[in-house]
Amino acid sequence: MSLNALNTSTAGLQVTQAAIGLVSQNVANAGTAGYVKRTLTSVSTLGNSGVATGTISRTLDAVSLKQLRLESAGAAYTGLSAKVQGQLDALYGSPGSGSALDGVMNAFTQSLQALTSDPTSAASRATAVSAARTVATTISGIARGVQDLRSGLESQLGGDVASASTLLSQIADLNGRIAGTPKSDASTADLLDRRDQAINTLSQYLDVQVSDQPDGSVTLLTASGATLVDHGAAASLAFDGRGALSAQAQYSADPATRGVGTVTATTPAGATIDLVATGAIRSGSIAAAVSLRDETLVQAQRQLDDLASGLSRALSDRPATGTAATANGLTGFDIDLTGLQAGNAVTLGVRNAAGMGRNLILMPTNGAAANPIDPALTDDPTALVVPVDISGGPATFAPQIGAVLGTGFTVSATPGGAAGSVRILSDPAGLALTSASASVTVPTSASDTKTGSGPLALFVDAGTGNGVFTGSFEGGSHLTGFAQRLGVNPAVTADSSTLVDYADTTASGDTARPQYLTAALTSRTLTFSAASGIGGVSAPRAATVTGFTQSVVDARGAASAEAQQLDEGQQIALASAQSRFGKESGVSVDEEMSRLIQLQTAYSANARVLTAARDMLDTLLRI
Known part of the structure; x- marks a missing residue:
């Protein structure tokens, strides 16, 4: 019996010693990332007469670990999103400040209003030109910042x-x-x-x-x-x-x-x-x-491109709106397309017999545009875009439009109308025309400043030799990246009187052009593309240039705030998952110390048994 006791106590000491070592390892790694608490499972020997070291296992909660990984992925996603959204928002400046996008646009508008009050003032004209240059520099600077962010993400992805x-x-x-x-x-x-x-x-x-x-x-x-x-x-x-x-x-x-x-x-x-x-x-x-x-930064670029486009065309284009016309039981519209240039889209509203409506966009080209043209690059991504070759001049507008519209439409030059004026008719019982509109760029070049009391190409495409922006698709979409290329017409910079003088006989103090330019920014409603995401992504947005500018600034701030809120919520979820996993699988020093006390007690008990067995054997040997 003493030999059994000796063997049992020796085995107990070995198991206890191994368990104490494991507790020490747990405590030592309590702060080690990824360390999972270990436990020792002892096993009884043959006949339950002793104990032996069994297996070392990890106390792992698989469900908590799965949730931790899920929340880690989510936190990495929202963290980067919030960071980049914040950086993007910062590019636009603090709303309302003089250097912010809305601030410089307001300053430009005010400079034109001041010019309206005193068109003979050289200082007022210089201020307006300087304000225009600041607007162009601000928009192009933000657009370059957007591409810098995209390039940084490209590098991070690698x-x-x-x-x-x-x-x-x-x-x-x-x-x-x-x-x-x-x-x-x-x-x-x-x-x-x-x-x-x-x-x-x-x-x-x-x-x-x-x-x-x-x-x-x-x-x-x-x-x-x-x-x-x-x-x-x-x-x-x-x-x-x-x-x-x-x-x-x-x-x-x-x-x-x-x-x-x-x-x-x-x-x-x-x-x-x-x-x-x-x-x-x-x-x-x-x-x-x-x-x-x-997605996010491409949409931000599109907003800036649309803003630059709207800013340029609001000042340089004349609106062309169709007037109702009927002939031989057909109905439709007469629309004056005089001066139509490549890129000056003509939008026709159509409705079928079932009452379903859709936009049909006739896209003028000089024969070098892509075919088909991506509707997403127009104001309405749901529209049917049809290229129309106008390289033959105004006399060919009607036959070319008729050729691309095909059967169901009757197209002719407007009776008694100017060259380039077109009548488009259809059978109202079939495919009925509900509207017709276009925005026709008046100046044909940056140097063309004597275009009447209205339009002026104040903003031009500095990346294409200071060309007048028309929205052309010749050789690719000129809209894409226009914000980076936005510049002030060098002809206006060299001679600020062009802000007032619209003809060789313009009277001193004539306010017609300054008034037109001011109204074009603050009163004229333009159509901005649905792809900009302002107010939704399923329909174009109608707004003034100043109103669209404010919408862009507001949208950026709202997107940044939303991304920050999502990240804060996700970080809380991650912290909760980490806490839950740590509670189940992490090391609790208090628990380990309590376990250590139990093991020390067991060690002492086995040691006393071993000591008693040894004393017994010594006594027996001395007999």
């Missing part, structure tokens, strides 16, 4: 993708080592911790689905089901970055037209998948960077 690819390789390597290690081995717990930590870090870059395998390895899949890690094999991620981006550099699923980098995965099976095109990455910093680069 780094994030490379880091994620490295983590996939590490996880696959750890899979192989874990599968070949006994589950009860203490080193296995360390490997599992390292793998979990690698997956946790990976989840900050992209959201992944984790599946445990019978051999102890894990399989990682994207949200769309593409395999990233399978046992000891890992997919490799690559990003074909394009460096500095321009407004024309945009994402396309077609590699031939794509102007930005994309993320591709070469799976363990050898397949190559475009993770952006397939929507495989939905959260994490990579998904946020792609969304910001290809």
Whole structure:
């Protein structure tokens, strides 16, 4: 019996000593990121006559770990979004300040109003030119800042993708080592911790689905089901970055037209998948960077391009609105298109017999525009855009329009109208015409300043030789990136009297042109594209230039505030997930110290039994 007691107490001491060592390890790693609390499970020996060291296991809450990874991906997404939205908002300046976008626009409007009061003042004219130059510089500066942000995201994507690819390789390597290690081995717990930590870090870059395998390895899949890690094999991620981006550099699923980098995965099976095109990455910093680069900042660029376009054309264009006309039972409109230039879209409202309405946009070209023209680059992305070749001059407007409209429409020169005036009719019982309008650019060149008491090409396209902006599609959309190229007409800069003198015989003190320019900014309602996202993305927005400017500033501030609120909420969710995981799987020093006291008591008890057994044996041997 004494020998049994000796063996039992010795085994107990060994198990207790191992447990004390494990408690010490837990306490020492209480603050180590990714460390999961270990526990020792002892087993009884044959006949329950003793105890032996069993397995070392991790106290892991799989549900809390899954939630932690989900919230980590979400926090990385909202964190980057809030950061970039804040940086974007800062580009517009503090609303109402003199250097902010709305502030410089208001100053420009006030300078024109002052010029209206005293058109003979050289100082007033100089102030108006200077204010116009400030507006152009501010808009182009913000637009360049938008592209700088896109370029920064392009660079960050390269780094994030490379880091994620490295983590996939590490996880696959750890899979192989874990599968070949006994589950009860203490080193296995360390490997599992390292793998979990690698997956946790990976989840900050992209959201992944984790599946445990019978051999102890894990399989990682994207949200769309593409395999990233399978046992000891890992997919490799690559990003074909394009460096500095321009407004024309945009994402396309077609590699031939794509102007930005994309993320591709070469799976363990050898397949190559475009993770952006397939929507495989939905959260994490990579998904946020792609969304910001290809959607948020592209829309911000479009808002600025629309603002620059509206600012330019409000001052240089005359509105052309159709007047009702009837003939031979057909109804429609007469519209004066005199002076029509490439890009001066003619918008026809049509309604079919079922009462369904839609816009039909006739896009004038000189024969060098793309066909078809993307409706998203017009004011109405739901419209049917039809190119019309007007290179033959005003006499060909009616026959060319008739040719592209085809049967169901009757098109002719307006009887008794000016050259370029067109009558468009249709059968009201079939495809009825409900409206007809256009915005016709009056100046044909930057030097064309004597165009009557109204239009003036004050703002021009400085990137194309100071050409008058018409919205042309010749050689590509001139709207895209126009904000960066916005400049003040050098002819006006050289001679500020052109702000007042609209003809060789303009009387001194004539206020007609200053009044026209002021009203064009503050009173004339223009149509701004639905793609700008101002007021919704399903319909064009009607507003004055000053009103649209304020809407852009308000939209930017609201988007930044919303992104910040989302991030704050997501950070709270992440903190909650971290706390829950830490409570279940982390090390509590208090609990470990309590456990240590219990182990010390057990150690002392086993030691006393061992001492008693030794004394008994000594006594027996002395007999």
